[in-house]
Amino acid sequence: MKIEQIKTIVTCPGRNFVTVKVVTDAGVYGLGDATLNGRELAVRTYLDEHVIPCLTGRDPRRIEDIWQYLYRGAYWRRGPVTMTAIAAIDMALWDILGKLAGMPVYQLLGGRSRHGLMVYGHATGRDHAEAIDAVHSHIAQGYKAIRVQSGVPGLSKVYGVGTQPGHYEPAQKGLPPEESWDTALYLRHTPELFRKVREAVGFGPHLLHDAHHRLTPIEAASLGKALEPFSLFWLEDATPAENQEAFRLIRQHTTTPLAAGEIFNSLWDCKDLISHQLIDYIRTTIVHAGGITHVRRIADFAAIHQVRTGFHGATDLSPVCMAAAVNFGLWTPNFGIQELMPHGSLVDAVFPHNYRLEDGYLVMDDVPGLGVDIDERLAARYPYERAYLPVARLRDGAMWNW
Known part of the structure; x- marks a missing residue:
């Protein structure tokens, strides 16, 4: 062949x-x-x-x-x-x-380790009240785990919170938009958000939060400590991870679980984070880290150090990658959780797939291969349009991490 x-x-x-x-x-x-x-x-x-x-x-x-x-x-x-x-x-x-x-594919990897993948959805709001309403909505839809992001008073735009109704899509048509950032405002605002969410829904649902690389290590440590009373499932990307040793400082100050790695491309990007147990969840994606073959090595290495998977799953992954992630997650013994930002109906029509959400879990049937296809004629009707993720600047105009 x-x-x-x-x-x-x-x-x-x-x-x-x-x-x-x-x-x-x-x-x-x-x-x-x-x-x-x-x-x-x-x-x-x-x-x-x-x-x-x-x-x-x-x-x-x-x-x-x-x-x-x-x-x-x-x-x-x-x-x-x-x-x-x-x-x-x-x-x-x-x-x-x-x-x-x-x-x-999960059978080729070694067969199922579980019946489905627990996912987390994205609850966002322009303020605390809207975010809490979104959390209630996700609970009603059957989600067992929910990432919570809220607007910050004094900032016109905040990562994770869209300006339009519906699912959050950060990439925007045209050239990169610029957003303003103020870490002090964010650090004052975020613990209060989770205090209100826990008062509203109790400690049943798992809650997650994404700092999106915005904090220095000591700022991240401070936030993790402030969030401890609210029992987060994880704090994601608390600080940029190019310097893996930076997570040691965070670890010394907080027991809030840490997740990192959605922008990693190989095992070498996370080797020290995993081997020194400086994170609890590895977020690498199959599409950006060399496919199933390489991510399997990352997951196996993580398992030795009691680190679990928590793969990135935003809408910038096509249903092809999500199908691969479902197959992988059904197999891998150290699966932790899977992010899920559902695609719209048009994307689902272009990429018909077998995986589906049932009671907070992604499941799929025993279909050969990855269980996804592409309608090439339909795809051809929607040509490429230039789009970029935003960039961020501090209030003094200096570039910062988006």
Whole structure:
């Protein structure tokens, strides 16, 4: 069996996605997600010009060898563009292997460890009252875990809180919008938000919060300590993790569980965080960290150190990646939780899939491969539209972490 054709499909049914379709000479094809929010065309070009010509004619069943070829053979290793491209090919090859075997990918990995994946939804509001209403709404929908984000008085825009009704989508058409940030206001506001939420809903639901890389280590430590009475499931991305040692300072001051890693691209980005047990949940995504083959190594390494998975699952992951995440989560023994920002009906039509939400859990049937497809004719009706994530500046105009 040989790879006969590989093509990239770029579509924008409300937001941009890049999909890889690997077709074999046996007529079996597989899909992979190659979406990198705000840099989609860079990945497409990397695939079209540097990856696809090297893979045509190879045996698609040699997944490990192809992964090593794309990683070691490039010499310039890692980075979001390279690892996203590798991930897309890797997902597609696992999809093909599952279809050839007549099994879901989770069976190829070793079979189910659980019946479904507990997910967390996003409750947001322009103020505390709106955020609490959103929490109540998620509980009514069956969510067992809820991330809570609220507007901050004095700031016109805050990460996680949209300006329009419906699901939050940070990427905006055109050039990058600029937002203003004030850490002191945020630190005064956030503990009070969670005090009110716990008063409103009690300690039954799991509550999560995302600081989105905005804090210095000591500020993050202060926030984690202030949130301890409200028993958070985790505090996410409390400080930028380029300096993994920074999390040691946070760990010394708070017992609030810590999650990090949605922007990591390899095991090397989180090796020290995991081996020194400076985090409790690893957030790497299959699409940005080299696919199922590499994320399996991250999860296995994390399991040794009692760190669990908590994969990123925003709308900048296509249903192809989410299908891969569901397969992976059904298998991995150290699964913790899965983020879920549901896509709109148009995205679901372009990418029909088998996974679904039932009583706060993502479940899927025993379907071969990843359990997702693409309607190429429908996808072609929605061409790429340039869009960027925002950038943030402090009130004095200095650049900050968005």
